[in-house]
Amino acid sequence: MKRRAGEREKELKKKKLLEELGEGRLPYMTPADADFHQLWKTKYSKLVFRKSDTVPEELHQMVQESFLTLRKHDCFFQDLVRIKGKDFFTPVSRILIGNPGCTYKYLNTRLFTVPWPTEGYEIKYCSPQIHDACKALIKLNDYLHVEAVKALQGQNLLESKETEDTSVIDREQNFATSLREKGSVSQDQSSCCVPEDDFTSLNSRTSYNVTLLNYMDPLQMLYLKQEPYFGMGNMAVSWHHDENLVERSTVAVYSYSCEEAESPALHIWNSRSPGSQAFVLHRGSPVEETYDQKLEGRDPAVWHVGLKVAWDIETPGLAVPLRQGDFYLMLDDLNTTHQHCVLAGFSPRFSSTHRVADCSRGTLEYIFGQCELALQNLQTDSNSRALSLKSLETAVVKQVEEIHNEVEFEWLRQFWFQGKRYLKCTDWWLKPMAKLEEYWRKMETMTSLVLHEVRKKEQTEEQRNETISCFLLVLTERQRLRKEWTARCQSEAAESLPEDQKPECHPFWTNDECNMPLPYDLEEVIAHLQNLVQ
Ligand SMILES: O=C(O)CCC(=O)C(=O)O
Numbered sequence: 001m002k003r004r005a006g007e008r009e010k011e012l013k014k015k016k017l018l019e020e021l022g023e024g025r026l027p028y029m030t031p032a033d034a035d036f037h038q039l040w041k042t043k044y045s046k047l048v049f050r051k052s053d054t055v056p057e058e059l060h061q062m063v064q065e066s067f068l069t070l071r072k073h074d075c076f077f078q079d080l081v082r083i084k085g086k087d088f089f090t091p092v093s094r095i096l097i098g099n100p101g102c103t104y105k106y107l108n109t110r111l112f113t114v115p116w117p118t119e120g121y122e123i124k125y126c127s128p129q130i131h132d133a134c135k136a137l138i139k140l141n142d143y144l145h146v147e148a149v150k151a152l153q154g155q156n157l158l159e160s161k162e163t164e165d166t167s168v169i170d171r172e173q174n175f176a177t178s179l180r181e182k183g184s185v186s187q188d189q190s191s192c193c194v195p196e197d198d199f200t201s202l203n204s205r206t207s208y209n210v211t212l213l214n215y216m217d218p219l220q221m222l223y224l225k226q227e228p229y230f231g232m233g234n235m236a237v238s239w240h241h242d243e244n245l246v247e248r249s250t251v252a253v254y255s256y257s258c259e260e261a262e263s264p265a266l267h268i269w270n271s272r273s274p275g276s277q278a279f280v281l282h283r284g285s286p287v288e289e290t291y292d293q294k295l296e297g298r299d300p301a302v303w304h305v306g307l308k309v310a311w312d313i314e315t316p317g318l319a320v321p322l323r324q325g326d327f328y329l330m331l332d333d334l335n336t337t338h339q340h341c342v343l344a345g346f347s348p349r350f351s352s353t354h355r356v357a358d359c360s361r362g363t364l365e366y367i368f369g370q371c372e373l374a375l376q377n378l379q380t381d382s383n384s385r386a387l388s389l390k391s392l393e394t395a396v397v398k399q400v401e402e403i404h405n406e407v408e409f410e411w412l413r414q415f416w417f418q419g420k421r422y423l424k425c426t427d428w429w430l431k432p433m434a435k436l437e438e439y440w441r442k443m444e445t446m447t448s449l450v451l452h453e454v455r456k457k458e459q460t461e462e463q464r465n466e467t468i469s470c471f472l473l474v475l476t477e478r479q480r481l482r483k484e485w486t487a488r489c490q491s492e493a494a495e496s497l498p499e500d501q502k503p504e505c506h507p508f509w510t511n512d513e514c515n516m517p518l519p520y521d522l523e524e525v526i527a528h529l530q531n532l533v534q
């Protein structure tokens with residue numbers, strides 16, 4: 001509830017700001033502005049940018065080929081996300097690649113990794129090219145990890161407490177030390193130069209476990225949202241903070257816009273000076289435009305990443321152009337203190353966004369562990385084979401029923417909502433999903449056993465009321481979420497999808513399917529329990 005109130009407050013604040021702005025726009029800077037670098041250095045220093053020529057050519061080739069392979073195999077999908085109770089397709093199409101069994105949740109959507117080749121895991125890919133694509137991305141992942149470590153060392157951002165109170169002299173000394181260390185390649189840097197704590201924090205904040213790939217061809221889009229605060233033009237991804245990340249972890253983004261070799265018209269545009277005339281290619285045909293720095297802002301043909309300081313209208317925004325093969329890093333708490341967006345250019349573009357997903361509740365290992373914990377409360381009579389619960393204690397019932405909700409709504413429904421999309425790349429998730437469903441079925445039986453027991457009135461009245469009240473809360477939440485997921489699966493947007501991408505409302509059953517111990521719709525069960533406590 002508190003969180004919802006906070007969200008509402010934010011919405012109101014945003015609405016008020018947009019109303020105040022009216023037709024006016026806040027200022028922002030691009031490299032064409034004289035103060036661009038000054039602004040970057042002072043207000044956006046944790047944004048690190050590297051030009052494509054700093055990346056090994058063979059890595060570029062491998063990675064760019066992998067993007068094209070994944071596109072050829074139709075592995076990118078627009079997500080049907082849910083924001084403030086409404087269903088939307090993301091303009092960009094995505095695929096998550098990463099550690100086997102890892103997931104990443106954003107905008108109420110849990111994405112499941114297409115596993116990259118990992119020692120100790122047997123992964124079948126639908127084609128050898130998809131295997132190669134995933135392998136290229138893990139190479140990019142390793143490369144960006146090293147680059148992030150170097151960038152953090154360079155900025156002396158090893159430990160959060162240092163950022164506030166380290167004097168400039170300390171910083172400079174530290175920087176000098178880190179430069180010296182880079183020269184001495186033969187030394188074991190981890191043991192000789194970086195203290196153990198720093199090393200751990202450095203590693204845990206740069207060891208990317210997933211990359212979320214984005215793809216969009218602006219020419220295929222009927223409509224793109226306009227950036228509302230600064231007038232930065234077409235947006236592919238609106239202003240946001242990245243969710244579900246380990247605190248202060250770095251995000252690394254490799255950008256590949258499929259620009260053709262630079263045309264003379266674009267060349268003129270790029271080397272323009274204020275007030276000059278230029279021809280630009282707009283949707284394939286040259287258009288004459290007068291270039292005025294103040295009026296024009298960023299080049300609409302080029303993809304940019306936009307940044308702004310969160311809840312601040314004093315600091316100008318920043319639009320950084322991204323050419324083919326450039327990459328950028330969002331270091332430390334930049335993702336929290338600032339918001340970013342992606343501004344569309346004219347050509348199709350891929351990006352690979354490497355993240356340290358907070359998967360404390362987001363791995364298969366975790367959810368299997370939870371299920372096993374829940375099932376410990378179920379026992380089978382060795383003679384009759386009859387099932388019963390070991391404990392009826394409120395805390396135990398509560399825990400089991402909450403795990404039931406977790407596996408049903410965070411895993412099974414999330415997965416099947418995304419239809420058969422994962423089968424484009426691999427069948428890796430089918431087996432664990434079947435196993436989770438088996439566990440979940442047993443939990444349906446456990447719920448029905450609780451119901452059975454509380455009707456028997458064997459506990460004291462007080463105990464029984466406590467158990468029922470708590471049980472009711474979890475069941476009410478289950479009913480609410482089942483309704484929400486049923487609605488999500490039947491939304492107009494969901495119905496518009498082709499057969500192989502259509503959301504499946506699974507598990508689902510009707511009352512005549514007597515192999516299920518409880519109905520899908522829990523309304524009557526809940527009403528019955530309410531009567532019992534009254
Ligand atoms: O494509 C990019 O440059 C960044 C995309 C992004 O912000 C995201 O996927 O969260």
Ligand SMILES: [Fe+2]
Nearest residue numbers: 240241242340
């Ligand atoms: Fe992002």
